[in-house]
Amino acid sequence: MYLVEHFYSIQGEGRYTGTPSLFIRLGGCNMKCEGFGCSETAPDGVEVQGCDTVYAVNKEHFSQNWIPITKSSELLNILDLYELPRHVDIVLTGGEPLIYANDEIFIEFLNTLHENGHRICFETNGSLGVDFQKYPVYKECIFALSVKLSNSNEPLKKRVNGDIIYSLATNSKEAFFKFSIDAESITLGLEEEINDILIHSPLTQVYCMPVGGSKQEVEKNTEPLIEFCKAKGYNFSDRLHIRIWDQNKGV
Numbered sequence: 001m002y003l004v005e006h007f008y009s010i011q012g013e014g015r016y017t018g019t020p021s022l023f024i025r026l027g028g029c030n031m032k033c034e035g036f037g038c039s040e041t042a043p044d045g046v047e048v049q050g051c052d053t054v055y056a057v058n059k060e061h062f063s064q065n066w067i068p069i070t071k072s073s074e075l076l077n078i079l080d081l082y083e084l085p086r087h088v089d090i091v092l093t094g095g096e097p098l099i100y101a102n103d104e105i106f107i108e109f110l111n112t113l114h115e116n117g118h119r120i121c122f123e124t125n126g127s128l129g130v131d132f133q134k135y136p137v138y139k140e141c142i143f144a145l146s147v148k149l150s151n152s153n154e155p156l157k158k159r160v161n162g163d164i165i166y167s168l169a170t171n172s173k174e175a176f177f178k179f180s181i182d183a184e185s186i187t188l189g190l191e192e193e194i195n196d197i198l199i200h201s202p203l204t205q206v207y208c209m210p211v212g213g214s215k216q217e218v219e220k221n222t223e224p225l226i227e228f229c230k231a232k233g234y235n236f237s238d239r240l241h242i243r244i245w246d247q248n249k250g251v
């Protein structure tokens, strides 16, 4: 397991926007999402394309900055570094945190968080399943299902798995969809694409947020997206952290 960064902030996206949360960002992802058009210079000088968290996705070029985790206590010790309110929300993000879904160190960490009364929220692309029977702690977790759309440039088969979406949505404590949408995609059959995902869990609420790794990009996509949400009855979700702190990390 790799830890990329941790920070205490407010949740900037989705249903719990504004909630004080400790973010733990794990390294690695099963996708690349180069369609999101963000890029970042890696420590080795290579310019890497991907999503706004490409530094937590691309192991080849960024892992020299990642911290290997060998014991659950190394993750639990993060909580002692902050003056946190009791039971504060813990957000597990990445990259894709569910690449570690069967890792015993990770399960131990989740069990301890749950026993200590924390609400555990996963930010996931919804393409990797978890074993709810073997690891019942997942039944106590919240899943923000950020299922990728075609604007990610990932193949459909890889980004949408109906059985996994259904399983995460129905076995967890709570789940909601969270889509990243740019102004251009709204005109290009986006509604149909979203419907093809929602069909796997029609009662799960939808939050749409503007694509962008910078304040300028987020703002450019915001108004068209609000109009789209109004027309379709979806919830608009801001990306508060980008609007406030722009491209700064760890906030």
Ligand code: SF4
Residues within 6 Å of the ligand: 029, 030, 031, 032, 033, 050, 051, 052, 053, 054, 057, 094, 095, 096, 125, 148, 152
């Ligand atoms: S799935 Fe998420 S973390 Fe992984 S590359 Fe795509 S946007 Fe980035």
